[in-house]
Amino acid sequence: MRLRDINTIKSELQYLLDYKVPQVKFVDRTFNWNQEHAFSIWKYLLENDNGITNFHFEIAADLLTDKHMAILRCMRPGLIQLEIGVQSTNERTLKAINRHTNIETLRRNTAQIHSFQNIHQHLDLIAGLPYEDYDSFANSFNDVYKMAPDQxxxxxxxVLKGSPIEQLTEKYGIVHHAKPPYEVLYTKWLRYEDLLKLKGIEEMTELYYNSNQFSHMLLVLQQEFATPFHLFEALANYYQTNGYFVNIPSRNYRYQILLEFACSVASDKHDLFVELLIFDLYLRENLKTRPDFAPENKIPRQxxxxxxxxxxxxxxxLTNYHGYTSAQLLRMTHVECFQYAVWNNCxxxxxxxxxFPAYILFDYQKRSPLTHNATYFEISI
Known part of the structure; x- marks a missing residue:
């Protein structure tokens, strides 16, 4: 591979930084294949951060070094985001597609980055690869889910024309669409029916996990299932059975559907599920109208x-609301009464x-740059 001159790159980056471009995506498939080159660019971004621009990199997480980790730890939250193509955790599958990923190192490095709480991590899986059947894909899903990616x-x-995998379609029994994007239909290991099921699971993962709008609810709900994959599989089946895939519900109605689904699994936890969803809702938005499933917020007006x-x-x-009246503060923030410690990550x-009831104050002027969630406090009233 060839590398562009580092001084040229820095000059071009500075141009983008000066104009405060919202996001810059590096197109390298494995940005950190040359460790010193990657370090030099990250160091420059850290030292010249304009407080606005976000930089997107596709990396191999198992190639990260201690030196990389030291500089990543220092990044402004939101300065960079990392896309990590795992594709599969099945070793035979990885060997067949000529990927030499050390999954254990990848797992350890993504966990360390997650602990920094300053970098968005996007992890990818691919269905339809050689030697990956439905159960194997479920294992890969669970492995990656446990890494707690942001997406x-x-x-x-x-199966792109001229790609290495195209030469092996007969060997692996890969059948794909004849027209772009030439997406797989089935393989020697993955039936068409199972691929359709994975499509439903993909949709549920996108709506309920990647949206980051149901994080506290999912944390508790997944305890009712053997694995995270079983949760999203059951949720996809619930959508299919009730016809929700025909017209994907609005964002607010998805909370109602998730409550109905959760109660069909553990009806004795109805009140807990309601509070979890209320917390997740107000964490994202200062609602002007309470959802139908939410009881009245019983906090005395006085x-x-x-x-x-x-x-x-x-x-x-509310130290960042200088000059606002009490009436304005009431409208700009929200206080909710809870019977369960739903904000607890355990x-x-x-x-x-x-x-005794707990009172949580949601501050919408202070939001996480990674999740866009409001800051919240437990207060005394």
């Missing part, structure tokens, strides 16, 4: 007024009913 992309094999009057005069939680602890 888990399920793709389907494309207590709310007292809290916001105090914040307007002596800010404690799925087991949050299922226990609290001895």
């Amino acid at each position: 888990l992309q399920l793709g389907f094999l494309k 207590k709310l007024n007292q809290f916001y009057a105090q914040e307007a005069q002596y800010p404690n939680c 799925a087991i602890d949050c299922t226990k009913k609290l001895q």
